[in-house]
Amino acid sequence: MQNIKYAVSDILSNLKIDALNDMQLASIEANKSNNDVILLSATGSGKTLGFLLPILEQVDEANKLTQALIIVPSRELAIQIEHVFKQMGTGLKITCCYGGHLRETEENNLIQPPAVIVGTPGRLADHIRRGNITVDAIKMLVLDEFDKSLELGFQAEMSFIVESLKNLKKHMLTSATEAVEVPDFVRMKGEIKLNFLTGExxxxxxxxxxxxxxxxxxxxxxxxxxxxxxxxxxxxxxxxxxxxxxxxxxxxxxxxxxxxxxxxxxxxxxxxxxxxxxxxxxxxxxxxxxxxxxxxxxxxxxxxxxxxxxxxxxxxxxxxxxxxxxxxxxxxxxxxxxxxxxxxxxxxxxxxITLPEHAELPEKPKWTTLFIAAGKKDKVNKVDIVGFLGQKGELKKEDIGLIEVKDFFSFVAVRKTKAADALSLVKHEKIKGKKVRIDIAK
Missing domain, CATH: 3.40.50.300 (P-loop containing nucleotide triphosphate hydrolases)
Structure with a gap:
């Protein structure tokens, strides 16, 4: 991994993973000597690292243009891959593009080309047509869960994207099923297939x-x-x-x-x-x-x-x-x-299963979720939210659960018995010097 700042051991430490699994190791080796690789492995087996690590091996940090494009069938998968990449701590920039996300925000993120772009077919095709994505230096393409993208009818958008990438040198396709043939528009040649589905x-x-x-x-x-x-x-x-x-x-x-x-x-x-x-x-x-x-x-x-x-x-x-x-x-x-x-x-x-004659309602969850109308673009992070709710909302650390910070808003789990009092206390307070709306998440 001579092209990046961190060794595999550093990346795994950042991800809190002890070691790579056999599938991930095989993918790294196969991608060293093959330009076109199909990776078949069960859902939840770690395919994301199986293609991100080979990408990192071939990213040139001196090149300030986009070098890798990852196409996924859903916005949630795009967000998840972006999250994993950032956790790896390489210092390389990644941008996420998907429908339902403000296009203006994505356009601003693309002004300085990220090393890696991940997104859904429709939104990526739209950015390419508008000239927002610099395609000349993109040499690596990943079609993650490519069978699902085909199933959802994204053939036209995917074909346009692939046709727009004139300098592609590497294709990586991943799937959790063998059932789908690779379309001709992907233009794979002499591909190697790694099949880890036998572990089902x-x-x-x-x-x-x-x-x-x-x-x-x-x-x-x-x-x-x-x-x-x-x-x-x-x-x-x-x-x-x-x-x-x-x-x-x-x-x-x-x-x-x-x-x-x-x-x-x-x-x-x-x-x-x-x-x-x-x-x-x-x-x-x-x-x-x-x-x-x-x-x-x-x-x-x-x-x-x-x-x-x-x-x-x-x-x-x-x-x-x-x-x-x-x-x-x-x-x-x-x-x-x-x-x-x-x-x-x-x-x-x-x-x-034989169901009991009398149904008793299960115990109610002990958490509720607060919506905070501030996020990453407002320079708000998890530490800010914990500090704010602790100092202004008088919540103890054990009263605060999972926090998720998005671009323009955040969600935080709060112990249900403490939520009303905390909301009352923070009603007129500022977070990072700014008054924002805080309420029970709808």
């Missing part, structure tokens, strides 16, 4: 599969009773349609189950808020479409509930990949109506 049976050993039968076609009452039985463990409920997501979420809320919903038609701030609340323990139940089946970095998810049967085996696999990650265990539960049967691809041993 290890994950299956950590994943317990169960079914529960619903009395009728409408599964809502069954879902409610199931969640009551599960208790307050972190649970994702997958539905096939946005309308079903909102209907299911509303029904559960009316029954007293604190939950958040999440789908692609929501505004970015709404999506950020929902995921933050789920991550920080303000709610333990997330109702979502398959948008959440990939790219989200949410640790310690205990249960996956398939409210609707997934359309394909790939979708089933990706949904289940949200749990039983690393060395953790997890449970996937399929709710079946009277006219439904288990799909053929569910060939593991399945246990049938």
């Amino acid at each position: 049976e290890v994950a299956e050993e950590r994943l317990t599969t169960k079914t529960v039968m619903s009395d009728g076609r409408d599964k809502l009452e069954t879902l409610f009773r199931l969640i009551c039985m599960i208790g307050n463990r972190s649970t994702i409920i997958f539905c096939n349609h946005r309308e079903s997501v909102e209907r299911t979420s509303e029904f559960l809320a009316e029954k007293g189950i604190i939950n958040e919903f999440y789908h692609g038609a929501m505004e970015q701030q709404e999506r950020d808020s929902a995921l933050c609340k789920f991550r920080n323990g303000t709610c333990n139940v997330l109702v979502t479409t398959d948008l959440a089946s990939r790219g989200l970095d949410i640790p310690n998810i205990r249960n996956i509930i398939h409210y609707h049967l997934p359309h394909t085996e790939d979708i089933y696999t990706h949904r289940n990949g949200r749990t039983a990650r690393m060395d953790a265990t997890g449970t996937t539960i399929i709710i079946l109506s009277p006219d439904e049967t288990l799909p053929e691809y569910v060939n593991e041993e399945v246990e049938q």
